[in-house]
Amino acid sequence: MAFKITWKTLLPTCFQFKSLTLDSKSRVSKQNSDKRLSLSDISDSGSLLSASDLSNSLVGSNLHIFTLTELKLITNDFSSSNFLGEGGFGPVHKGFIDDKFGPGLRAQPVAVKLLDLDGTQGHREWLTEVILLGQLRHPHLVKLIGYCCEDEHRLLVYEYMARGNLENQLFRRYSTALPWLTRIKIAVGAAKGLAFLHGEDQPVIYRDFKTSNILLDSDYTAKLSDFGLAKDGPEGDDTHVSTRVMGTHGYAAPEYVMTGHLTTMNDIYGFGVVLLELLTGKRAVDKNRPSREQNLVEWARPLLKDSRNLDRIMDSRLEGQYSTEGAKKVAELAYQCLSHFPKSRPTMNNVVKILELTLQFNNIPVGSSVGVVSLEGQEKEVNLKTNEHDENEAKLNGNGNQGHQEKEEVKKKKGYRHRHRIRSRAVYSDTALYRTIKNKRESPKNKDLSLRDANYC
Structure with missing residues (x-):
């Protein structure tokens, strides 16, 4: 007995494709394999996948299938006030999913990338992102939350990255x-x-x-x-x-x-x-x-x-x-x-x-500020000052019985300067950086060979 599996099964409401016939033996073999779905399976016209591919790649990845109406709602109808940038794929808008949106989705800000139908990229690039990021998860790959494939519309929904690119x-x-x-x-x-x-x-x-x-x-x-x-x-x-x-x-x-x-x-x-x-x-x-x-x-x-x-x-x-x-x-x-x-x-x-x-080389000239570097979820403070300052700060912070007057004397004696006041015009702590970011963007001057230069995603 043969099974007919099409992209319509995989991505509801997308383009209609001819069905691919797989015999039951082939289908069972694929179901027993945990190998990642190959990107080479994607052709220019759209690829056909087996049911096991569907299970192993997209369903198992917990990708959410959004409707266009839902994405218009969370981005305020793709308003200019939520615009983040635009590249070869199309514009990117910020949105917000609240806790009442639907099961399996937590309340969070998101970035919604919309395929520009007149742009330089198309269905193939969209499909590559869905297939690849639907299967791969890593702390240093942007997380794909879901997608929308409705009529000719192709959208991708990512976790929101506050600092842009x-x-x-x-x-x-x-x-x-x-x-x-x-x-x-x-x-x-x-x-x-x-x-x-x-x-x-x-x-x-x-x-x-x-x-x-x-x-x-x-x-x-x-x-x-x-x-x-x-x-x-x-x-x-x-x-x-x-x-x-x-x-x-x-x-x-x-x-x-x-x-x-x-x-x-x-x-x-x-x-x-x-x-x-x-x-x-x-x-x-x-x-x-x-x-x-x-x-x-x-x-x-x-x-x-x-x-x-x-x-x-x-x-x-x-x-x-x-x-x-x-x-x-x-x-x-x-x-x-x-x-x-x-x-x-x-x-x-x-x-x-x-x-x-x-990262362990912290011999930055005295007078620079403290750089706060977060590695693997843990913040490690890298002191960029002299050992003498380390000793002074230990005396100031480590002795709970020392009075305010004695602290001031130590400051004067050792030439203590508070870390937040030591700031070069060019180098500063990450904490200070968070407060000084302005909503200014400049258009990239370099051009692409292949028509790609996204400002956000």
Whole structure:
């Protein structure tokens, strides 16, 4: 007996597709397999899946199927006051799900991404996000809460990320610079997200790693978003996947641009570009810079060979308030990631190890503030002052019997200065940062090779 399973079964109210016939033996075999549904099953016209694929991928992931009416309600009919940004996929609006919305959904803010029917992306990219994020869960991947597929409408509903994306945080003009330790924390989180994707039984190649696709929550935890270009890595004896060249100018690995051969090493090259942006505070491509400096990698990579060139490339907005040893380690890592020889690049697991060690370098010049870095759900305060100040603060905070007058004497004697008053114009604590963020956004200057440049997701 044969079973007919269609995408109509998988995604109600979507496009009508021809049915795929699977015999019962094949169906049972798939039901006994816990292997992730392959992205290669998705064709340009839409793919057909078995019932077991449906169970293992979407139903088991607890994705919520929203109606268009519901999404209009939670976004106030996609009002301009809730607008977050727009990219190749379409506009993104903030919404809020209350506790009375429906079973299985908690009250929370969300980001709703709506496919622009006249835009540069379409059903395939939407479907890739649903299939991939419906199956994969990780602290450093943005969480997909649900989707809507109603007539021609295609929408995605994500967890809301309060700090937007790294591009806007790093390159904003009218605010103080992103602190050094916060930059490293973001790099660690993004690296863990990529390492997770590459470490799957069937590796996932992200293919579009860049600052605008790294989202940040209120604590600056980084999460990867926008998986529309993701591809499954090579299997068996294959060394690469051949694809049409897609990505973003300035981030795509040179061997991929030249040959169309896709491997996980392409993601690592893109990660090196982002590390370079974090070091320099400059965009990967900027036509407003002098001609020799317009492509960041071409200008900066030769300088990474010698640590004596560090001052020439470091973000001047940091005003020297960074760990020299830590910056050297990051510069060396970026140089390795940007190697012209893919096999010479480190794996993402090694990248994570090096960056986590870099967080331990806290020899930032005296006079800078305290950087508060949250790792794995625990806040660890990294003191950026001298040991003498540590001793003073221990005396002030540790002795409950010491009177106010004695505390003042210790302050005068030891030259005590309260940490919140020690603030460079360029470097400040994350706590202070939360209070100084303004609702200012600037349009990205770099253009995409493949038409993708989302401001939020």
